[in-house]
Amino acid sequence: MPPDPRLDGLEVYLVGGAVRDARLGWPVGDRDWVVVGATPEAMRLRGFKSVGRDFPVFLHPDTHEEYALARTERKQGHGYTGFEVHASPDVTLEADLARRDFTINAMAETPDGELVDPYGGAADLAARRLRHVSAAFVEDPLRVLRAARFLARYRKLGFTIVAETMALMRQLTESGEMQYLVAARGWTETHKALMPPLATPSLPEVLARLEPVPDESASHSVALWRWARLGEHLEDDEQARLNDAVKAPNAFRDAMRLAALSRRLRLRIDDLRPGDAEDRAGAIMAWLDGIDAWRRPERVTPLLALIAHDDGELADDLALAWRLASQILPKALLDEGFRGPALGKELSRRRQATVREALDTRR
Numbered sequence: 001m002p003p004d005p006r007l008d009g010l011e012v013y014l015v016g017g018a019v020r021d022a023r024l025g026w027p028v029g030d031r032d033w034v035v036v037g038a039t040p041e042a043m044r045l046r047g048f049k050s051v052g053r054d055f056p057v058f059l060h061p062d063t064h065e066e067y068a069l070a071r072t073e074r075k076q077g078h079g080y081t082g083f084e085v086h087a088s089p090d091v092t093l094e095a096d097l098a099r100r101d102f103t104i105n106a107m108a109e110t111p112d113g114e115l116v117d118p119y120g121g122a123a124d125l126a127a128r129r130l131r132h133v134s135a136a137f138v139e140d141p142l143r144v145l146r147a148a149r150f151l152a153r154y155r156k157l158g159f160t161i162v163a164e165t166m167a168l169m170r171q172l173t174e175s176g177e178m179q180y181l182v183a184a185r186g187w188t189e190t191h192k193a194l195m196p197p198l199a200t201p202s203l204p205e206v207l208a209r210l211e212p213v214p215d216e217s218a219s220h221s222v223a224l225w226r227w228a229r230l231g232e233h234l235e236d237d238e239q240a241r242l243n244d245a246v247k248a249p250n251a252f253r254d255a256m257r258l259a260a261l262s263r264r265l266r267l268r269i270d271d272l273r274p275g276d277a278e279d280r281a282g283a284i285m286a287w288l289d290g291i292d293a294w295r296r297p298e299r300v301t302p303l304l305a306l307i308a309h310d311d312g313e314l315a316d317d318l319a320l321a322w323r324l325a326s327q328i329l330p331k332a333l334l335d336e337g338f339r340g341p342a343l344g345k346e347l348s349r350r351r352q353a354t355v356r357e358a359l360d361t362r363r
Helices: 017-024 040-045 093-098 121-127 135-139 142-153 163-174 183-194 205-210 218-231 236-246 250-271 277-290 297-308 312-325 330-335 340-362
Strands: 011-015 032-036 057-059 066-069 071-075 083-087
Touching: 011 017, 011 093, 017 121, 032 093, 040 057, 040 066, 071 093, 135 163, 142 163, 142 183, 183 218, 218 236, 218 250, 236 250, 250 277, 250 297, 250 312, 277 312, 277 340, 297 312, 312 340, 330 340
Parallel strands: 032 066
Antiparallel strands: 011 032, 057 066, 071 083
């Protein structure tokens, strides 16, 4: 690390996820630093900008990386926010690391890359295990969700939770502390668990176009895809309960519902005999109506990609059916004199007949 005049005389350490992921050989995202032995006034005099609301955190004026003063925490209330924070120059690095959740997150590095590991995080990382740093683990219910997130993130690496930590997680659940989690925070952790470590999805990111979403990154697309697949087997009321429990955004709720409709179509088609052309066409029309394809045609392509992941032949049939049926427009029937309910009925009849004929030509 090149010399930084703004850090001259400060005792700083790289901490947390950046240390952990670098040792796993994974790409490192944001880098967070702990400053030992400093005061807020000293940081501001060096040009650092204060951004911490609950404890002293500062942004580097050039790199914009976060530098937090070493601190300890004491439980004062319920939930993950009920802590009294103590930050002062007498707080040591070891004391700061002791308040963290898992040993693999309680490692630090000097600017020269020397590891500081007072709680055995490197050994746990090598053994692929999640282990709590201290008994204070039970003070923060959010750590149960973080454990689930880390297991999901590092699933392919074979991480497990040690028995002692699992017992503390059960204690947190049985104590009722979990009920104090803010619902929005629950979704934050759920979304992080869905995000991939690398933005390299195996399925085309078109699924993200099911609904407008604020973040169109590849990683967000994968999260949307995983949430949709996670709940596609659930009934509507079960989906609603799951989405309500974590306060899932509308884009994720809709993706799950549309994925479920597509899965039901695939199962319905599998149950039909090869000669049931009329029923097959009716099932496809019901799917097109269910996903609101006529008013929301942009949904069709991503859902075809979703179906193709499990059944390429059905996806090809649906693509042909959609292309032909969508060419039958209400205007032509209006010119023929159809009005009111009769117009809708005739439009549906002709579209289904077109779908049936198209499927017959492919058999």
